[in-house]
Structures are given as C-alpha cells and as structure tokens.
Amino acid sequence: MGPILIVIFIFGAIIGSFLNVVIYRLPREEGWRRQLRSLVSPGSHCTGCERPISWYDNIPLLSYAVLRGKCRHCGERIPRRYPLVEFANAVLYVLAGLAFGLKPELFPALLFISALVAVFFIDMEHYIIPNVIVLPAAAVGLVTMIAIDPGRWLELILAGVISAAFFFLVAIIKPGGMGMGDVKLAGMMGFYLGKSVLVALFLGFLLGALAGLALVITGRKGRKSRVPFGPFLAVGGIVALFAGQYLLDLYLGLFNQGL
Ligand SMILES: [Zn+2]
Structure with missing residues (x-):
C-alpha cells in the first residue's frame, strides 16, 4: 500500500489545488452557469498583478514553499489557505485510502471529502x-x-x-x-x-x-x-x-x- 498512498497523496493535493479555485471563485459568481464557467476560465492568475501563473508556479504545496508564499512578479502574498486546502485534502485522501482500500467505496469517500473541504472554507468566509x-x-x-x-x-x-x-x-x-x-x-x-x-x-x-x-x-x-x-x-x-x-x-x- 505504501507507494499507492504516495500516489493518493499527490492526487489529493492536485484535487486540493482545484478546490482552491472552487473556494475562491464560486462564491464570487451568481447562478450555476456563471459559477461553473468561472472554474475553467480565465486561467489561474495573480490577484495582485493579474499576471497568469505559470505551470511551474502552480504545483500543489511545492510552489507555495518555493515562492515562500509570494507572487513571483509582484510579491503579493498568496493566502495560507492555498497550501492548507491542498494539504488537508491530500491527507484526508490518504486516510480514506487506508480506511477503504482500493475498493469502489473509495470513490464516494473522496468525493464526499472534497465537497466538505470546499463547503468548510466557503461557508466560513x-x-x-x-x-x-x-x-x-x-x-x-x-x-x-x-x-x-x-x-x-x-x-x-x-x-x-x-x-x-x-x-x-x-x-x-x-x-x-x-x-x-x-x-x-x-x-x-x-x-x-x-x-x-x-x-x-x-x-x-x-x-x-x-x-x-x-x-x-x-x-x-x-x-x-x-x-x-x-x-x-x-x-x-x-x-x-x-x-x-x-x-x-x-x-x-x-x-x-x-x-
Ligand atoms: Zn502578482
């Protein structure tokens, strides 16, 4: 199970990165269609200088650490919520992997976890x-x-x-x-x-x-x-x-x- 857990952790961090987009953008739009569209476009960009974020600055957890939590161009602080969401989602995915194994039950468990992580941060703010x-x-x-x-x-x-x-x-x-x-x-x-x-x-x-x-x-x-x-x-x-x-x-x- 060891190597698989690492894969699950990375997958969880990637989904967590997407959850950050969900958490930031969904509450700022009205209506299903606008909300869903906001998740795909425009691409990730800095909220300070509006510059697009390169793929290498958008790697879950790692980029935040490498950039020391600041935009590469303008130095705008990246909210601590970003790595926190990625880490939380990744750890919860690993726990689900341990609890349910690679069985069909794992799929709804992961979906449930990510829905709750998103709801947690959106409702709080x-x-x-x-x-x-x-x-x-x-x-x-x-x-x-x-x-x-x-x-x-x-x-x-x-x-x-x-x-x-x-x-x-x-x-x-x-x-x-x-x-x-x-x-x-x-x-x-x-x-x-x-x-x-x-x-x-x-x-x-x-x-x-x-x-x-x-x-x-x-x-x-x-x-x-x-x-x-x-x-x-x-x-x-x-x-x-x-x-x-x-x-x-x-x-x-x-x-x-x-x-
Ligand atoms: Zn910037």
Whole structure:
C-alpha cells in the first residue's frame, strides 16, 4: 500500500489545488452557469498583478514553499489557505485510502471529502453553501452508494431525507441560525453516511455550541454575531466518515450496559 498512498497523496493535493479555485471563485459568481464557467476560465492568475501563473508556479504545496508564499512578479502574498486546502485534502485522501482500500467505496469517500473541504472554507468566509457543490454531490453520492451496496438503499435515503427535514425544522423554528444551505448539506451527508449521519449531526451541534460559547466568553460575540454552521457540519461529516460506525457502536454499547 505504501507507494499507492504516495500516489493518493499527490492526487489529493492536485484535487486540493482545484478546490482552491472552487473556494475562491464560486462564491464570487451568481447562478450555476456563471459559477461553473468561472472554474475553467480565465486561467489561474495573480490577484495582485493579474499576471497568469505559470505551470511551474502552480504545483500543489511545492510552489507555495518555493515562492515562500509570494507572487513571483509582484510579491503579493498568496493566502495560507492555498497550501492548507491542498494539504488537508491530500491527507484526508490518504486516510480514506487506508480506511477503504482500493475498493469502489473509495470513490464516494473522496468525493464526499472534497465537497466538505470546499463547503468548510466557503461557508466560513462567505456564509453560503453553494448548491452547485452540494446538489450534484448529493445525487452522485446517493447513486454510487446504492450501486455499491444496494441493500442500504432505504437506510441511505431515510438518513438524507430525515437529516434535511430536521434541519428544515430547526431553520423554521430559529430563523437566522440555520439556512437552507445547511438543510441541503445535512441531506447530502445522510446519503453518504447512512445512519452514521447521527454522529456527524451530533458532532456538528456540539462543535457549534462550543464555538458559540467561546465567542461569548472571549467577548467577541458582538463583532461576529453570526457563526456559520456549515464548517462544523463538515467536520462532523469527516469524522463520521471514518469513525461513525465505531462511535455509534460505542454509544449503543454504553447505552445497553446502562440498562
Ligand atoms: Zn502578482
């Protein structure tokens, strides 16, 4: 598995490089067609001097290190988010390779990871969760997960529908906190995770509550009164992908002992 993991790491970093384009450009466009077109043209260019970025300055992780995080021409700082996204996506791909092996299950896992990495950074900065990411990811996820294990079709559909319905209720009862983006994201996660989505939602709420508490304690609540929920859901989804079944069994085991 060793050499294959290196290939998976490099592949993950390359996809991460594309995610940087997604994260930067999608929220700056309106409408599916414009958003999709923005991903292919114009080519990568410096946001400072507008000069095109050569292929050798666009190598995931390496170029950032070689250029010391600055544009070769104008010295404009390259955001730290770029290598961070590439590295995170690459490491998560390797973990998925270890967890699922070179089996069909690996494909939806990688797709799920990259969708969540993109949602994490876009929602954190812009307070939106683009449909153009979540809806195709939900459709492809449901189809491939059922194709891989047809026996789970009902579990997967119910997990998605119930998760989305739950968030829809929360959004209606407490407007301002949750948005429709969170509703669709929760549904998408259910399609991939099945009953493990419970772990993802629980962790999402736990992390969200802790972050809210931290804002109150540090007195920063006023400055940034609204905390996007998508990033917490995304983290919960990643944990559930790798450890959802384990945590669910653990919890049910404790529960049974208690009885
Ligand atoms: Zn420049």
